[in-house]
Amino acid sequence: ICSMIISTMSNSSSTPVLTLISIVFNNLIKRLTQPLLPQAGTGLVHLKERLDDYIKQWNGLVKVFRNERREGLIQARSIGAQKAKLGQVLVYLDAHCEVGINWYAPLIAPISKDRTTCTVPLIDYIDGNDYSIEPQQGGDEDGFARGAWDWSLLWKRIPLSHKEKSKRKHKTEPYRKNSESSQLCPGCVHFVVAILKHIWQCGGKLLFVPCSRVGHIYRLQGWQGNPPPVYVGSSPTLKNYVRVVEVWWDEYKDYFYASRPETKALPYGDISELKKFREDHNCKSFKWFMEEIAYDITSYYPLPPKNVEWGE
Structure with missing residues (x-):
């Protein structure tokens, strides 16, 4: 049994959804306890209401946690690990992946x-x-x-x-x-x-x-990346x-x-x-x-x- 941690910040809403769909449709729904989406901090509307509405179809299987302030990728993953209460194994994925x-x-x-x-x-x-x-x-x-x-x-x-x-x-x-x-550690699996x-x-x-x-x-x-948080x-x-x-x-x-x-x-x-x-x-x-x-x-x-x- 594992918890999956998929951090996101500035993605299109379709990208993390694509990641989640690939997971669910690859017969993991009975094995996964918590696909978690700790958001690094975003003001993008499509990563809020639109994403929340979409994941309702999975009846609470997917949990979204939004940080109070902008965090970096690794910090967001660490926060996700702290939120993962049920899984014996943590699986880290980027929010722009498709599992095979x-x-x-x-x-x-x-x-x-x-x-x-x-x-x-x-x-x-x-x-x-x-x-x-x-x-x-x-x-x-x-x-x-x-x-x-x-x-x-x-x-x-x-x-x-x-x-x-x-x-x-x-x-x-x-x-x-x-x-x-x-x-970049999609699929990196850790007990700690x-x-x-x-x-x-x-x-x-x-x-x-x-x-x-x-x-x-x-x-x-041409993509220049996200600037670091001000603090x-x-x-x-x-x-x-x-x-x-x-x-x-x-x-x-x-x-x-x-x-x-x-x-x-x-x-x-x-x-x-x-x-x-x-x-x-x-x-x-x-x-x-x-x-x-x-x-x-x-x-x-x-x-x-x-x-x-x-x-x-």
Whole structure:
């Protein structure tokens, strides 16, 4: 039994409705306890009355929670997790997805065997102009890839390595995933709300599940994104990057600063609670993670030279 968290803010009302329809019509209605729509904060009428009227047909199955103020995507998901009272598993989806046939059971199966496991489906590309669907690029001959990043923390995909392929008896088995985009995690399944890349460091597993497919509508050309909430201030993404590397990356943070020197003097707030979490859970070093899990990233994105001096 799971709760689904589908956060939305500036979507057309038809987009989250399409996501919900794909879920309901893929025979999940008896398995899902709560599809939840925590709204990040919106003044759009079509995401209020029109959406409320439409979901009445499901007789209370879908719950909508509206935040009092504009929140970011991850904060909205965290609020949704707090509202999810019934599900034993949390499934996070973007509000512009279409789930595939039989996507749910393979996604949950690894968790039933190991409660420290988090899973991610294969994400297919949906063209926002004509809604055609095709596999993502950047994988191996079977279309399989692992999540990666360059040293400025931009999200990448790299082909599945021979080492990972050798761990599987057949191609349909889940395989180890070293990272997932924090802003794009449709289908990411958690027993706890965790920092995706660092699940491995704290004793968990992050797996890609080939038999689970979810289509995702990507940004159309020219879309500039949503500005951050006024109370957040400037450069929230860069500040979050700095918080991540300061808490989790150990000596590897120097490679991030070499790639993004403008962040070196950026104020990033109090991270003492995050550091305490890492200490309390005996999380492993980032060096261990790079050598054991993300060993293939440097083959595609070599370590940059560290800056010797800093200054204007």
